[in-house]
Amino acid sequence: MNRALPLLQVAKLSLRYGSNVAVNDVALDVAAGEFVALVGANGAGKSSLFKAIVGLEPVFAGRVVFAGADITSLAAHRRVASGIAFVPEGRWVFRDMSVAENLELGSYLRSGASQRSAVAADLARVLELFPRLAERRAQIAGTLSGGEQQMLAIGRALMASPQLLVLDEPSLGLAPRVVEEIVMVLKQINTERGLSILVAEQNAVLGLGMAQRGYVLNGGRIVLQGDAVELAKERELIDFYLGSSMNENERKVA
Numbered sequence: 001m002n003r004a005l006p007l008l009q010v011a012k013l014s015l016r017y018g019s020n021v022a023v024n025d026v027a028l029d030v031a032a033g034e035f036v037a038l039v040g041a042n043g044a045g046k047s048s049l050f051k052a053i054v055g056l057e058p059v060f061a062g063r064v065v066f067a068g069a070d071i072t073s074l075a076a077h078r079r080v081a082s083g084i085a086f087v088p089e090g091r092w093v094f095r096d097m098s099v100a101e102n103l104e105l106g107s108y109l110r111s112g113a114s115q116r117s118a119v120a121a122d123l124a125r126v127l128e129l130f131p132r133l134a135e136r137r138a139q140i141a142g143t144l145s146g147g148e149q150q151m152l153a154i155g156r157a158l159m160a161s162p163q164l165l166v167l168d169e170p171s172l173g174l175a176p177r178v179v180e181e182i183v184m185v186l187k188q189i190n191t192e193r194g195l196s197i198l199v200a201e202q203n204a205v206l207g208l209g210m211a212q213r214g215y216v217l218n219g220g221r222i223v224l225q226g227d228a229v230e231l232a233k234e235r236e237l238i239d240f241y242l243g244s245s246m247n248e249n250e251r252k253v254a
Helices: 046-054 076-082 099-106 113-129 131-135 146-158 176-193 204-210 228-233 235-246
Strands: 008-017 020-030 035-039 061-066 084-087 164-168 196-201 213-218 221-227
Touching (some): 020 035, 020 046, 020 061, 020 196, 020 221, 035 046, 035 176, 035 204, 046 084, 046 164, 046 196, 076 084, 084 146, 113 176, 131 146, 146 164, 164 176, 176 196, 176 204, 196 204, 204 228, 213 235, 221 235, 228 235
Parallel strands (some): 035 196, 035 213, 084 164, 164 196
Antiparallel strands (some): 008 020, 213 221
């Protein structure tokens, strides 16, 4: 894997809300085809960092480079067009629209006759990855279970045909069996399609267990990084930074 030419490179990035420093001098990267986890306790700055990467929050300092281009000042919708798709914490599906309509909106930048066959193929692939969505194509998204809504949010992001999929807390509030299903799909699209994935997880065991490399964020700073398997062995250090968030049983299940 070419570490010299990352697909995504975040360099010395800082983000503030007024006088509050949410992200401080963060550097991370994701190579083409790589699965990277960002783990940290609630309030560590994971969501703020991800919003800066996808263009939903302006950066205070530093830069974001994607596929060799500086996108630090690029609007969020243009980052989608460049190849970045985001699944936010809380899913944020269009609750009054059907499953099919939500998925269709995921491909809104791929209009035109030349894209029709590719979009149709991607839709078929999403429904194959998530059979429950195929069964509920006509169902209103707001009536789905939490796990089904997460599947829909991921499926909608995949309909943009991204090079990089960014997911913020995809396991939050979900039953363990649903989490297992979603993790299996994420691993599958990473290994079979070579899709680069960057995922934030409060559950360090889960996050590092699905990734190849990992970063530990604490107080808005990267405090640990390295091979995911090796990082997972540093339980005392991770426990120190994440505290009780390591206890999966404390997570809310919906």
